[in-house]
Amino acid sequence: MASPIIISIPHQLGRAEARRRIGAGFGKIVNLLPGSSGRASERWDGDRLTFSVAALGQSVCGVIEVFDATVTMEIELPGVLRVIASGLKERLQKMGQLLLTKK
Template identity: 85%
Template sequence: MATPIIISVPHQLGRAEARRRIEAGFAKIINLLPGSSGVRSERWDGDRLIFSVAALGQTVSGVIDVLDAAVVMEIELPGVLRVIAGSLKERLQKMGQLLLTRK
């Protein structure tokens, strides 16, 4: 099994507001995956979102933990998607920062 992509995005929103923004913006996060054809499963366990998504005919799975001062994403990329891990990590980091910037 490959090492997952791990992204930590600090925030100053508090846990409840950060979770609300992740819930509202989850589709934007998923759309960053190339060839994404939609969410296969998505469920919250406390402040942890557990998901799997179809992308380029493969299943991408991961978790998003909403903490008091950060949101941590851990995403497993299968097969050919591992090749784009670096650029995907940068795009996910930027999207996370956009979602969690105080407005």
């Protein structure tokens, strides 16, 4: 089994605002997954978001954790989706940075 995609994004928003922005922008993150229907199951447990989404007929699972100065994403890509892991990691990193840019 391949290693998960792990992304760490620093921010200066504070935990509550970063969590709010991740929650509000979660659909944008899901839409970056190739072949995703845009429908995901998601569950917040404190500042930890656990999710699953169907993409190209497979289940992609992940966790997003919000901390005081960083947000980390850990996403497991099954089968054929592992081939696109590096390009996907870059797009997820950019989307996360856009969501967490102080405005």
